[in-house]
Amino acid sequence: MKVTIGLLGCGTVGAGVVELTRRRAGRIADMTGVRPVIKHILVRDEQKPRGVVLEGERLTTRPEDVLDDPEVRVVIETIGGIEPARTFILRALRAGKHVVTANKDLIALHGEEIFDAAEAAQAEVFFEAAVGGAIPLIRPLKGCLTSNEITDLKGIINGTTNYILSKMTETGAGFDEVLREAQELGYAESDPTSDVDGLDAARKLTILASIAFHTRVRLDEVRVHGIRSITAADVAYANDLGCVIKLLAVGRERDGALQLEVRPTLVPKAHPLASVSDAFNALFVRGDAAGDLMFFGRGAGSMPTASAVVGDLIEVMQHLRMGITETRGSNRLPKKQVHANQGPAGRYYIRLTALDRPGVFAKIAGVFGQAGVSMESVLQKRVKGEDAQIVIVTHAVSQGELAAAIQGLKDLGSVPSIDNVLPVEELEGEGPVLEDVMDDVVRTHPELS
Ligand SMILES: NC(=O)C1=CN([C@@H]2O[C@H](COP(=O)(O)OP(=O)(O)OC[C@H]3O[C@@H](n4cnc5c(N)ncnc54)[C@H](OP(=O)(O)O)[C@@H]3O)[C@@H](O)[C@H]2O)C=CC1
Ligand SMILES: N[C@@H](CC=O)C(=O)O
Numbered sequence: 001m002k003v004t005i006g007l008l009g010c011g012t013v014g015a016g017v018v019e020l021t022r023r024r025a026g027r028i029a030d031m032t033g034v035r036p037v038i039k040h041i042l043v044r045d046e047q048k049p050r051g052v053v054l055e056g057e058r059l060t061t062r063p064e065d066v067l068d069d070p071e072v073r074v075v076i077e078t079i080g081g082i083e084p085a086r087t088f089i090l091r092a093l094r095a096g097k098h099v100v101t102a103n104k105d106l107i108a109l110h111g112e113e114i115f116d117a118a119e120a121a122q123a124e125v126f127f128e129a130a131v132g133g134a135i136p137l138i139r140p141l142k143g144c145l146t147s148n149e150i151t152d153l154k155g156i157i158n159g160t161t162n163y164i165l166s167k168m169t170e171t172g173a174g175f176d177e178v179l180r181e182a183q184e185l186g187y188a189e190s191d192p193t194s195d196v197d198g199l200d201a202a203r204k205l206t207i208l209a210s211i212a213f214h215t216r217v218r219l220d221e222v223r224v225h226g227i228r229s230i231t232a233a234d235v236a237y238a239n240d241l242g243c244v245i246k247l248l249a250v251g252r253e254r255d256g257a258l259q260l261e262v263r264p265t266l267v268p269k270a271h272p273l274a275s276v277s278d279a280f281n282a283l284f285v286r287g288d289a290a291g292d293l294m295f296f297g298r299g300a301g302s303m304p305t306a307s308a309v310v311g312d313l314i315e316v317m318q319h320l321r322m323g324i325t326e327t328r329g330s331n332r333l334p335k336k337q338v339h340a341n342q343g344p345a346g347r348y349y350i351r352l353t354a355l356d357r358p359g360v361f362a363k364i365a366g367v368f369g370q371a372g373v374s375m376e377s378v379l380q381k382r383v384k385g386e387d388a389q390i391v392i393v394t395h396a397v398s399q400g401e402l403a404a405a406i407q408g409l410k411d412l413g414s415v416p417s418i419d420n421v422l423p424v425e426e427l428e429g430e431g432p433v434l435e436d437v438m439d440d441v442v443r444t445h446p447e448l449s
């Protein structure tokens, strides 16, 4: 027996899906009793060279060839963007076809509509590739970890910005220079807006948070800051402070309310997320029963993304064989409150330009004191013209205290600009350090000392 598949799109991901489905067809048949056969592939331009040599698959530019073919049981969408992908997926679902997609934009923005359509048609929608590419994230959160109350998600879920920040750290180059180089090498898209402005990570966080926190999160509930404001000076100061700068996507649940944020953050070099370099992705998850978990791997690329898509396809085929349908959206779950403007208390890095005159630093210290903000460290190394560049790291402060300190600095005539304000990630709670574990071992087994 075979299962006929229609593929929408044959670009980076689609070509990988054709290749991997073909490579694994025998094993899939052994596992599921049915053989996957890709019959049609929808593209825009049939003459364009493809990243895979097509064999029995038929290229078409007519969506109806795929969507109206009753033989097609599963539609794999790798077109990307909102339209026409949304219309095609809804049409496929309404015709009772199961859908596998890699499209995070669509799931983040129109997930509710898509899961409603799937439920109405008793069809399935799988989207493991949409977040973290090859890294299994959606299925572990929906399945293996559902017995937990997840309290924290924290991750690097955009490869382009991680590549740019890693190169800035390695080479000391500025953002524009590294972005140009990343575009020339094909790491960053010609329009890198949604990556560098944090939107891609925000869309992925919307999906992860909806699943992990058992609710439906809207994209506009995520506070988003991109990496365009990060300069070579910030990267160098971060290094002086024992940190690297990473674009972190953070979701927390505290007392039934969520905090959701994508933000460049100073991460101590000893933190597990600090060593996630280049285009790699990683996600830290904390559950009340499982404890702390880290997922790491390739978040993009033809075969890594195909790995997740074909994994989903195999699950759909297993369900077809068993005669079951899982409709697993978050639509029926209660809506949780999201605190739009209240991040947690934490340490902050503040880089500012101040007039290099006697008494100015005392005034700055006075502003911090009045706002109730205690300073943990101060650097004044690099000088811009006649002005001084000062970097202050605060002790843990509330958002209100931070805002008061920033306003106080703005009101001072002697601080021409506040150049960047970034959170500083804590090391506590990310797991025991080796020295502590060794101390414990020696305490319990003195004979080993
Ligand atoms: N690239 C990656 O590493 C990752 C991508 N994703 C997601 O996977 C999806 C696909 O990405 P990717 O493969 O990189 O995209 P590409 O741009 O490489 O491929 C898109 C494909 O869709 C086809 N297509 C586009 N518009 C239409 C249309 N209107 N009608 C018919 N066909 C169309 C294109 O046809 P033609 O070739 O003729 O132009 C092309 O084959 C996106 O949702 C993306 O976010 C997720 C994780 C990682
Ligand atoms: N643009 C994305 C690709 C995968 O979703 C990224 O840079 O991570």
Ligand code: NA
Binding pocket: 128, 129, 130, 131, 132, 133, 134, 135, 136, 137, 138, 308
């Ligand atoms: Na994934």
